[in-house]
Amino acid sequence: MAGPRGEYRKSADRRAQIIEAAFDVFSRGGYTATSVNEIARAVGMTQTGLLHHFAGGKLALLEAVLDSRDKKAENTLEGRTGRDFLAGLIEISRAQAGQRGVVQLYTILSAEATDPEHPAHDHFRERFERIADAVTAALEETRDAGGLRADVDPRTAALSILAMTEGLELLWLNGFDVDMAEDVRRFIGTYLIDPL
Amino acid sequence: MAGPRGEYRKSADRRAQIIEAAFDVFSRGGYTATSVNEIARAVGMTQTGLLHHFAGGKLALLEAVLDSRDKKAENTLEGRTGRDFLAGLIEISRAQAGQRGVVQLYTILSAEATDPEHPAHDHFRERFERIADAVTAALEETRDAGGLRADVDPRTAALSILAMTEGLELLWLNGFDVDMAEDVRRFIGTYLIDPL
CATH class of the missing domain: 1.10.357 (Tetracycline Repressor; domain 2)
Structure with missing residues (x-):
C-alpha cells in the first residue's frame, strides 16, 4: 500500500490535532457545557474550518475522542x-x-x-x-x-x-x-x- | 414550640418548591449546563426573586437539593x-x-x-x-x-x-x-x- 499523499496526510495530521484538543476541552468541561467553537479556538481554527474536518459537529468530535481511547484498550485485549x-x-x-x-x-x-x-x-x-x-x-x-x-x-x-x-x-x-x-x-x- | 408565623411558612413553602424545581432541572441538564434563570422559570419566578431565597445562587440550590436527598438516607440509617x-x-x-x-x-x-x-x-x-x-x-x-x-x-x-x-x-x-x-x-x- 502506498503512503498517504501530501494533502491527505496533512488532513489526517490536522484531524489528530483536533481530536487531541477536543479531548482536552471535553476533559475540563464535559460534553454538554462544551462548544465546538471552544475546541476550534483551542486548536487555532475557526469553527467553519474545524467543521470541514468533522462535519458531524460536536457529537462526531466526541466519538472520535472516545474511539481513540477504546482503540488502546482493545489493543491490550486483542x-x-x-x-x-x-x-x-x-x-x-x-x-x-x-x-x-x-x-x-x-x-x-x-x-x-x-x-x-x-x-x-x-x-x-x-x-x-x-x-x-x-x-x-x-x-x-x-x-x-x-x-x-x-x-x-x-x-x-x-x-x-x-x-x-x-x-x-x-x-x-x-x-x-x-x-x-x-x-x-x-x-x-x-x-x-x-x-x- | 409555636408553629411558624404566616410569612415564615410561606417562605419555607416557596423554598421547598424551588428545591423541587431545581431538582428537576438539574436532573435533566446536570450542574454545569443548568442556569439559575432556568430554575427560576420552572417555578414561575424571576431570577432576582429566586435569589432572594437562595442568595448563594446555583451552588446553594445544588446543595439544598443534595441535602434533601441525603437526609432521607440518613433517616434510614439513624x-x-x-x-x-x-x-x-x-x-x-x-x-x-x-x-x-x-x-x-x-x-x-x-x-x-x-x-x-x-x-x-x-x-x-x-x-x-x-x-x-x-x-x-x-x-x-x-x-x-x-x-x-x-x-x-x-x-x-x-x-x-x-x-x-x-x-x-x-x-x-x-x-x-x-x-x-x-x-x-x-x-x-x-x-x-x-x-x-
Missing part, C-alpha cells in the same frame, strides 16, 4: 481469552492510574449519557454492552477450562466486575487512596478457583 | 450499627430503584464534581468520606461482634462496597438488568461469616 483476557482487564486498570484526564472525561461523559436523550447515550450503552459481553465470554472460557467457581454465573459476575471498575474510578478521581488494579485483581479473584 | 447498618444500605439501594431521576442527578453531579475546580467538588468529596467512614465503622462493629471474615480489612472493604454501589447505579441507569439491592446484598455478604 487475541486474548479466558484468564488471560481477565489479566488484561487488570493491565488496563493499571494504565488508567496514569491517565487522570481521560478517566475523568469518561466518567463525566458516561454519567451525562445516562440520560436517554443525550446524544452519546447509544454510544455508551453499546460500549458497556460490548465490554459486558466480552467479559462474560472470558468468564465462560475460564469456566470451560475448569477455572471458575461452581456457583458463579458469568453474566452476573461480568456486570459486577464492570460496576466495580467504574465505581473504583469514581472514588479514585475523588482522591481516595484506592489501588484500582489491585482491587480489580482481588475482586475478579473471588470468582476464580486460583486467584489471578 | 441509630443503626454493625450488621443492622449494613442491612440499611441494602434498603437504600432498594429504594433507589424507584427514583431514577434522583439517581441520575447524583451520578451526573458526582462525575462532574470529580474536577477539583467544580464548585461541588468538596461537597462530594466530603460526602463520600462520610459514607466510607460510616461503612468502615459498621464493618468494625461487625468484626467486634465476631461476624466479619478474618482476612477482611474494614476500610478497604468499605471503599469496595461504595465503589460497587456507585458502579451498579451507573449500569442500571444505562438500562442493564441489574438488581442493585440484591447485588449489593450479595457483595456485602462476601465479607461476612453469615450472609445478610
